[in-house]
Amino acid sequence: MEVTLFGYTEGQIAQFGLTFGVGAFILYMMFIVFNLALESKAGKFGTFILFLVLSLGMLGFVAKSVIQWVLGI
Amino acid sequence: MPTSPVKFPSNPSAAPHAVDWLSPLRWLALGWADLRQNPVPGLIHGVLLTAFGALLFWAARDKFWLLAGAFSGFLIVAPILATGLYRVSRACSTGHCVGMREVVSLWRSGDRRLVVFGLLLGLAGTGWVLTSAGLITLWSPVPIAKPVDFLRHVVLVRELGLFEAWLLLGVLLAAPVFASSVVALPMLVDTSVPVSMAVMASWRAVADHPIPMTLWAVTIVVLVGLGMATALLGLVVLIPLIAHASWHAYCDLTERPPSSALPEMA
Numbered sequence: 001m002e003v004t005l006f007g008y009t010e011g012q013i014a015q016f017g018l019t020f021g022v023g024a025f026i027l028y029m030m031f032i033v034f035n036l037a038l039e040s041k042a043g044k045f046g047t048f049i050l051f052l053v054l055s056l057g058m059l060g061f062v063a064k065s066v067i068q069w070v071l072g073i
Numbered sequence: 074m075p076t077s078p079v080k081f082p083s084n085p086s087a088a089p090h091a092v093d094w095l096s097p098l099r100w101l102a103l104g105w106a107d108l109r110q111n112p113v114p115g116l117i118h119g120v121l122l123t124a125f126g127a128l129l130f131w132a133a134r135d136k137f138w139l140l141a142g143a144f145s146g147f148l149i150v151a152p153i154l155a156t157g158l159y160r161v162s163r164a165c166s167t168g169h170c171v172g173m174r175e176v177v178s179l180w181r182s183g184d185r186r187l188v189v190f191g192l193l194l195g196l197a198g199t200g201w202v203l204t205s206a207g208l209i210t211l212w213s214p215v216p217i218a219k220p221v222d223f224l225r226h227v228v229l230v231r232e233l234g235l236f237e238a239w240l241l242l243g244v245l246l247a248a249p250v251f252a253s254s255v256v257a258l259p260m261l262v263d264t265s266v267p268v269s270m271a272v273m274a275s276w277r278a279v280a281d282h283p284i285p286m287t288l289w290a291v292t293i294v295v296l297v298g299l300g301m302a303t304a305l306l307g308l309v310v311l312i313p314l315i316a317h318a319s320w321h322a323y324c325d326l327t328e329r330p331p332s333s334a335l336p337e338m339a
Contacts, residue, residue: 043280044280044281044283045252045276045279045280047283047284048248048279048280048283048286048287049245049248051284051287052244052248052251052287052290052291053241053244053245053248055287055290055291056243056244056247056290056291057237057240057244059294060236060237060240061237063298064229064236071229
């Protein structure tokens, strides 16, 4: 019999952890980049590139998760 | 230091807004107002561009690299194809309502600067497809021949890796293209500055407002993604909305009073 915790299997809990953990990590990275931008360590155009990479990376991660969820993978 | 290489006539009654984090939403609202005020040219653009995208999709549906090349090129060159709508927005801000005749006159003018810029964008699109093909051919465990192969073996792979690297490469290549065109294209339509000055003004505007411009780029990507997710149908409205909003972004970023007369070289 499969062991569950609050009705969730180990696989489901690992999936939640990956989804929300990586999401929280990306937000934390954005906070770090924001601090760098405030201290002008990256330059203004560098700040734009960093934020764009992080923002669209996060968007891609969310889109991938949504497509997987829609297709039931 | 001025952001723009052109001098705009002062018009205190219609001063541009300062650019901040909420500016992308304001630009969208103004773009929507322009589209509602004069919907015909925008919707004609939306229908034609969407139909062209659908035709590309149909023609290359089973040939992934042809589809990727055609679609990437289409998305990168689409801003050039929508330049006529900047003129429509410019006319809206002065209380005039122009039709497709004004747009056609822009195209018939054969402005070499727009042709050069379009060719440069096409070159950037080709570069993206080649590097993207190289990355995926090298890293993918199976050959990618059809769109469904790309979805299955690149996008939907559970492990982090190829998709994320492909995305990173795409963003790093898209960032300079966006920075070069976001202000430059409306400026080429609005003024007589050469391409190099318009591109420099565009980079300076992005560097002056990195976070609002990031939000604007993300907004455009989300809207285009939503349009594509609706079997391209949403693009009929979203393409003209983005084009009109881009005009208002240009006005704020270059401190151009929206309802001013044609500017002069500084």
